[in-house]
Amino acid sequence: MNxxxxxxxxxxxxxxxxxxxxxxxxxxxxSLEQHLEMCPLCLVYLDHFRQIYHVTGKPEPEQxxxxxxxxxxxVIRAWREEQDSGNQPDAD
Amino acid sequence: MNAAHPDDLALAQQIGAGDEAAAATFFTNHGGELFGFARKMLSDVNAAEDVLQEAMLGVLRSIKKYDGRVSLRAWSFAILRHKVVDQIRKQSRDLLVSTADPELENYDNSGSWNANQSIEPWDKQAELLDIVRYCLEQLPHNQREALHLRAIEGMPALEVAEVLEMSYSNLRQTLHRGRQSVRRCTDQHMGADS
Known part of the structure; x- marks a missing residue:
């Protein structure tokens, strides 16, 4: 294999x-990991990406x-009234 | 066709049959993340509240059309997203969509970093979270919504592609461009004197 x-x-x-x-x-x-072993700039770039990846994966407190x-x-009452009256507008 | 999400389909049928308690439970469980998405996309709490209300009504009005192919959660996000886009258009704001790759100028013809390219490790770890969140807010709309759903909400990539009505490969590219933009913005702020 090549x-x-x-x-x-x-x-x-x-x-x-x-x-x-x-x-x-x-x-x-x-092949990507072989490149990273020899390329310090790409290694730091990967580290930046890892940190972005980690930080953006942290859920923010829900409010x-x-x-x-x-x-x-x-909303639920309005929907029930629409259903009861047979008047059901399009959703979008 | 078998539903990929039979539990969600059963819940939708329950809601569709008029079970108000089931509807209330669903919205109580997912209202926070739906509201969070609207807030992030609109940056205006009052507009986000209005859009959430419209989206909940939209979910209820369409619930009988839900087929279980994607999760009920993702399906609800898709309805919310339409309302968000409508709201942005109502405000006569442009939907900033970017597919550009501003990183291209960093490389020489062989694809190696330019000789003058400098990439330094980040040392302001305490500020990283705030800076990244700021940079996320600066993203074009398409990258922001993709990263929010995939990274922050942890939605599976295939479902995000469904919600955003884009191909899976386009989603992967959009996510990557978004992360590149956040990295570049963060790098600029990490280097700034505080």
Whole structure:
């Protein structure tokens, strides 16, 4: 089997999301990791990406509107009234 | 066709039959994340509240059309997203959509980093979260909504593609461009004197 061709820095940076998501084939992953071993700039770039990936994956505290329960109740009642009256507008 | 989400389909049928308690439970469980998405996309709490209300009504009005192909959660996000886009258009704001790759100028003809390219490790870890959140808000609309659903809500990529009505490969590219933009913006702020 042929050795995987070494990707360029541009190829590596283009593939980093797929790398972090685990979407790369074994062959592509191995050649990307071989490039990273020899390229300090790409390694720092990957570290930036990892940090972005980690931070954006942190859920933010959920905040509902204060009157959410009231509003939800009104919405449900309005829908039931539409159903009871047979008047059902399009959803969109 | 077998539903991929039979439990959700059963819940939708229950709601469609008029079970108000089931509807209330669904909205109580998912209202926070739906509202969070609307807030992030609209940056206006009052508009986000209005859009959430319209989306909940839209979900109820369409519930009998739900077929279980995607999760009820993702299906509700799709309805909300339409309301958000309508709201942005009502405000006569442009839906900033970008497919550009501003990273291209970083490389030479062989695809290697330019000789003068410098990429330094980030050392302001305490500020990273705030800076990244700020940078997320600066993204074009299409990248912001893709990253919000995939990264923050943790929605499976295939469902995000359904919600955003784009192909899976287009979604992957949009997510990558968004992460590149956030990285570039974060890098600029990490380097700034505080």
């Amino acid at each position: 050795e995987p061709q070494m990707p360029s820095c541009q190829n590596v940076s283009d593939a980093l999301s797929d790398y972090l998501e685990g979407y790369l084939s074994d062959r592509s992953r191995i 509902l509107p204060e009157d959410f329960t009231d509003v939800m109740g009104k």
